Structures are given as C-alpha cells and as structure tokens.
Amino acid sequence: MAEDPAFHAKEGDNVIVVEGVKKSFAGNEVLKGFDFVLHKGETLVILGRSGSGKSVLIKCIIGLMKPDAGTINVLGNNILELSIGDMDKLRMRVGFLFQSNALYDSMTIRENLEFPMRRHLRHLTADEVNERVVAALTDVGLAKTIDLMPSELSGGMQKRVALARTLILQPEIILYDEPTTGLDPITGMEISDLIVEIQEKYQTSSIVISHDMKCVERTADRIDVLLNGICYAEGTYDELKASTDPYIKQYFD
C-alpha cells in the first residue's frame, strides 16, 4: 500500500493530526478532547504530570488503544478506519519507543533487532539483515552487545537498544514515551542527544513525551502541555518559560 499514490494523498505538512480524542477507563476520564498537530520534520514534546494520560494518548496514536471519541490521522490515514493489514504497513513507518523498553527478554539483542524486520523486510538477505542490525547498534554506540541478552544490560543501555530496534525500519515518525525517565542526568542527556542526532540524520518527525526539563529543552521544537485531559498550553520552550501561568511556571522552577 505504501507504493499506492492514494496512500500519500492527504499527506501534507501535517504528519499527525489528532482531534478531540477522548478516553476513559471505568469512569475515570483521562483524555477529554485532546487536539494537536505534528508537522513534518519537527519534534513535538508533550509535557504533563505522571498519570495525566500521556502514555494513553501515544498508544492511541499507534493503535494499541482505541479512543472513545475523536479522530487520529497519521500520514494521511485515519487510523481508526484502517484494516489490520494497512495498519501493519503504516506501523512500519511509525516507530514507538516504549516507556518500559519492552525488549524481548528471551531473545538476544541481535534477535530483538531482527524481529521487526522478519515481517516487513522479508526480501532482505541474511547479510543485509546483519548489516542493518550492526548499523543500528552502531548508531546508538552499542555494537559490542550484539550477542548479549537484554537482562545483561544496564537500564540506559537497554533504552538505547530499544531505540535501535525502533530505528531499524527507518521510520518517518518516531514516538518516544519518556525516553529519559529513570536514567541518571548524564545518561539522560546522552539519550536526548541521540534523539536530536537521529532527527537530524534521518529527518524524522517525532513526538517526545517527557517531564524531564533537560530533555525537553534539548529536543523540543514545540511543546504541548497536557493538563486535565486537554491541551492546556502550547509554545516553544522559551515562550513557555516566559509564561506567567502558575501551573506552567512550576515546570521551569
């Protein structure tokens, strides 16, 4: 379907358009009509407190959860109406970095990285697959760990391997769910640098979910603040920093 011109038809400068997304769990209304747009090539940070529904929002975008109401348009496709097959093809173009890394702990690092390719890139030869795995690991500076198990790596290394696995299909959009949470400030900064490097190298459009202000400052082109289930404020890092709103000020103190 990716070769089909209709697939790109409505694709303009906006790679993701989210409108009025609502989601509740057993009476607990987490998202109450969230709107935002992700432009091509930019990095949008979604800022919000723990439990404000950031992970829920990003999972709706990748189709792991279904919103109760609203529309989500990714690369010109209304994902709520896609067939399973088309959804799979779309997912190849959208990378997702889980908050928990979600590395397959019964597989080696190599097998972890090969996993997304076994379905989408069946035409590659064994050598080409190997080349890609090594290249992706080298990108994140972990080429030596290729034959280790995920449990043998530190948290920061696991995060980088997970990032390599996300990159291996060379996605056009990458969704990062709290890439630096739980890491020390130095490792967190390394991850932030990696995100910027990847953006510059592959011209990806990204959404970064975070409440780590160092990471936000380093990566954000634009920031959306998620509060009480809606987009509470929007702006660049400097704009928000200059804001007099008491809630937003808390983040910058």
Add this chain to the structure above:
Amino acid sequence: MKFSNSTKEVFNEAGEIAFFTGRFFKELFSPRFEGREFLKQCYIVGYKSLPLIGLTGFIMGLVLTIQVRPTLIEYGVQARIPAMMGLSFVREIGPVLSALIFAGKIGSSIGAELGSMRVTEQIDSMDVSGTNPFKFLVVTRVLAATCMLPVLTSLSDAIGIFGSYIAFNMRDSMTLRLFVSEVFHYLKFADVMPAYIKTYFFGFAVGIIGCYKGYYTRLGTAGVGRAANSAVVVSSVLIFLLDLMVVQITDLIGIG
C-alpha cells in the same frame, strides 16, 4: 433464577475461553504460519517435561504393581499383572498422569511467560512492529502442546510398563520379552485409540488455558503469578472433565 457472583464469573470465564479458542482456530488457518517458532516450542515443551513425565510414569508402574500383587495372589491370578498394568496404563493412568504433570510444568510456564510479556509490554511491542502476537505466541504454543503431549504420553506408558516389569521381577521372574508380549496380547485397538485421541484434547486444553491466562494477565507482576497458578488449576480440572466426557462418549458408541 439467581446466580451468585462466583457462578457468574465461572460462566463468564468459560465464555471468554470459548471465544479465545475460536480466535485460535481463526488465526491458525489464516496465512503465514510461524513455523520456526512452532518447532522451537515443540522442542522446549517436549524437552522440559520429558524427565518429569518419565520419572512419574516409572514410579507409578513400580508402585502400582507392588500394591496390587497381594490381592491378585489371593485370587491366584498374579500372572495377569502384565495385562492389567498394560491396560490401566494405556487407557487411563498414562494419559491422565502425564497430562496433569504437563499442566503443572508447561501450563504454568506458558502462563508465566506470556503473563510477564504482557505486563512488560512485550506483546504490545510485537503488535507495533507488525507481528501478530496471537499467531506468534499463542498459536505456536497451543499447537506445540497439542502435538507433544501424545508423544510424551506414549513414552510415559512405555516407561510405566517397564517400571511394572521391574517390580514384578522383584518377587517373581519373567523375561522382558514375555512381559511385553503379555501386555500386547491383551491390548486391543479399541483400548488404545480413544486413549490416544484424548491426549490430544488434554494437550490442547493445557496449551489454550495457559495461553489464555497469560495473554490476558493484568495488574502487574502480581498478576503473572496468579496467571501461572490459575493456568494449572483450570487446566487440571479441565483434564478430568474431558476424561469424563471421553469415557461417556466411547461407552456410548460402544468402543473401549
């Protein structure tokens, strides 16, 4: 009519398991079978449970023979020990004993494995990378369990009969050759067939319950332990229920 909440839960769960089984067959016959993962699971499932199933079969054959011997001597029919042990092992003890051990070993490990993959978002991660996790994880494991239990049961039968032979020779003496030919002399096709077929159902039950419990694990790591535990409990009960049904059916249609 009023049902208590726990009765409702049982019916609810039965319905969900039926739905899960339906999905299994739907995904089984849709294209792109995960052949490599299936073979890997067959190896793991068989290899993991063979020692335990063999050992319990051996001890059961040994102990039962020692236990029934005095009674048979009273009636002067101790020479029928091979026939009796062969029949009871092939028809009932082998299949049920192996299935229960299998439920304890494989049902729980499938439940725990899929459960921890669920709570650490590894299953979601497969979904995102375009691999159908139901096909990759559930279909392969259920099929592997279904195919491997009959093999394991046959081995357990053989080892159990060998155990019986050893026990027999503690007091009396008979060559292994004669013992085995005695066993086969009294075994009919109608004894073997239903017993063999039911092991497929037992294996399927263990696989599907383990996968169901693991695949829908909730509530974090505590849920993983619960998934493994209830996989064993539910599949063990199911094995007895299936056994009961098979006996009734074969009785009705007049075989066995």
